[in-house]
Amino acid sequence: MRTRSAYLYLLPILIGLTVFTAGPVLASLGLSFTHYDIGQAPTFIGTSNYRELFHSDLFWQVLLNTCYYVLLYVPASIIVSLALALLIERRVRGIAFFRTVYFLPVVTSIVAAAIIWSWLYNSDVGLLNYLFSVIGINGPKWLEDPHWALPAIALMSIWKNAGYNMMIFLAGLTSIPKDYHEAARLDGSGAWHRFRHITLPLLSPVTFFVLVVTTIGAFQVFEQTFVMTNGGPGVSTLTLSYYIWQMAFRFFDLGGAMALGYIFFLLVLAVTGLQFLARRKWVFQQ
C-alpha cells in the first residue's frame, strides 16, 4: 500500500519526464531519419540526413568552430574563475561588495550583455580599441575579422560566466581544512607551494565538476553568436547550437536539425566520457 502511494506521488514527475523529456528525445531520434519540414508529415529517408551532414564542408567548419571555441573558453574560464575565487576568499573589509560585483554578469541578461559587448568591440567607436589607442596599439577589428571574432566571443563569455564558477570554487575553497595550510606554513612553505600542493589537489573534485559543466555549456554556445555576429563574418562564428537552430527554425529542415542534434549529443557525451576517464589521473580522492 505504501509502495503504491509512493508511486502515486512520483506519477506527476514520471508523466512529465516521459511526455516532455524522454518522449521528445526518442521521437527526435526517429525523426532524424526522416525528411520533416513541420508543414508535411515526416517521410523516412534512412541515414540521408547524417550522410548529407558528413559530406557537407559547412558541417565540418561548424564543428571546428565549436571545438575551437571550447578550447579557447574552457581553460581560460576555469583559470579566471579560480583566480577570482582565491581573491575573494580573503576576509577583508568590503569583500562582499567585490563578490557581488564579480557575480553581477551572471545575473545580467545575456542578450543585453552581448549588445553592449558588440559596441565595446566596435572597431571604429568601441571603448576597447580606444583604450588600446591610448597606449599606442592599433586594436584588431574584433567582430569584423574572422580570426578575431570567435576569441572575442570567448572573452565576452568568460566575463559573463566567470562569477558562477567562482562561487563553486569559493565553496570548494572554504571546505579545505585550514589545518593543512597552517601545518605547511609552520614547515616554511610559501604561498605558491601551498597552492600547488594543498589547494589544487584538494580542490580537484570541484575543478573536475566545473570542467565538466563548463565544457558542456561551452559546446552549447548560442546567444552570443546569435546576437553579436549571426554566425559571421563568413561562417567563422557559426557554432553547432546556432546551426541546429538555423536548420530547425529558419530553414525548417527539422529532420536535418535533429540529426545534427544527435551528432552534437554524441560529441558532448564522448568528450564528457573522456573527462571521466582522465579523472583518475588527476582528481584527488580522499
Next chain:
Amino acid sequence: MKSVLSLFVLFATVLFFGCGQEQANSGQVHLTLVHFYLDQKDAWQHDVVDPFMKAHPNIDVEVEAIPYGLYTTKIEAAAASGVPLGDVVVIDDWFAQDLFKRNYTIPLDTFYHRDLHDSDFFTQFFTVWHKGNVPSGPLLAMPVSGGVTALFYNKDLFDKAGLNYPDSTWTYADLLNAAQKLTNNATEPSKKTWGILLDDGGFTGIDTYIYSNGGHILTNDMQHSAMVEPATLEAVQSYVDMVQKDHVAPPPDPSQPLGQQFLLGHAGMMLNIDYAKTELAHATFRWDVAPPPIGSAGLEDRENGQAFGITTSCKEPDSAWELVKWIATLPPKQGINRLFSSAMPLYKPLAYSNAFLDGTPKCNRRALLSINNYGHLFTLITPGWQEWRDHGFIPNMQDMLAGRESVHDGCAAIDKMINEVLARNRENP
C-alpha cells in the same frame, strides 16, 4: 446522483444548442484576424477593425496579434496540423509560397475580379502572391503593401559636398561619383565619412544592384544558380570594387545592423529596403530617399511585401473576403502608413493620398512610387532560399567585400550552394 447528472446533461444541451441557435438566428458571423503588427495592435483595432465592424454590423472580428518572431513558426505549425490559424491572416512574401504549397489559403481570383480592378492597384507586386510565383497561378492572398529598395541619402553631407540630390535619372556611375566625393580621408573613426553603405548579402540592395547591372542570382526558371554567368561576375566585381578598389564603402561588419553608420551620420548614402525609413525617424540629420540608380539593364527591383489570405478552414469566406477587401482598399486617413510599417500601399488611391505621401517620417515617397512606372520587379524566393542565402550568399559576399576571397571563388561557392539546396528541395518537394 442520477438526477444531478440528468440536470447537468440538460443544462449542457440547452447551453450548446441554445447559443448555437441564437448565433444562427442572428446571422452574426465571427471572424478571427491574425496579424504580426503587435506594436501597432491598437492602430489596427481603431483604424481597421472597428470601422469595418461598424460598416458590417453582422460581422464580428476578433484580432489575434502574434509577435513577428513567433509568427512563421505558429503559422507553419498550424499548416502542419491541417487546421490553419484564424480566418484571415497576414502573410509575408518570403514564406507565402510555402503556405500556398500546403493549400493554407483559398484562391481569391473570383472575389478579386468580381469586386476590384487591376487599374486601382500596382499589380506588378502581385506575382509573388500567385501560386508558384507565376501570374497564371491562382491568386492565394490579396497583396496590400509592397517594399522596394531605396537609395537613402544624408542631405547634410550632400550639401556639404556641394552635390545635387539623387533622383530617378541617376545611374550607378552617378552613384559612384557622388560616393567618391562624399568619402573623406579621415583616419579617426568619429570624423570618417563613407560615400555609401552596402548590403553584405541580406538581399536589401545587392540583389537590386546585380539585376539592374545585367546579372542574375537565379536563372529565369528559378531552378538553378546564375552566379557564375559572366554578367553576374561583372556586376558582383563592380559591387565589391566599391569597397576594395574605390574605397567608398566600408567592409561589412556583421556585428552591427545594416545602416548603423548611416544612422550615425557617417555615410552619405545607403542602399536598403525602404522599410528602413522608420528607423530614421529620429535621425539627427536631414535625410531623404530616391529610387535606386539605373544600371545597364534598367531598374530591376526585388518585389516583397505583405498580403492577406483567407484560410481554407474559414467557414465564412464571403465575409472574410469583405474584411480582406476592406484592408486592401483602406481609405486615406492620417497615420495610415504606420499600419504597414511605412511600406508602400498597393492600392493607388491610398498610395497617392496625402495621408500616405505626407506621413511620418517625412520623405520623398513620391519618388519611390515612381518606381512602378519604369522599374521591373523580380523575386528570389525559392524553396530553401533562406538556407542558400544564409549559408552561401551572405558568408561569401562578406568574404568578397572584405577582400578575403576573390569574386570568382566567392561566386563559384555561392553557385555550388544554391544548386545543392535547389536540387535537394526538388528531390524533397
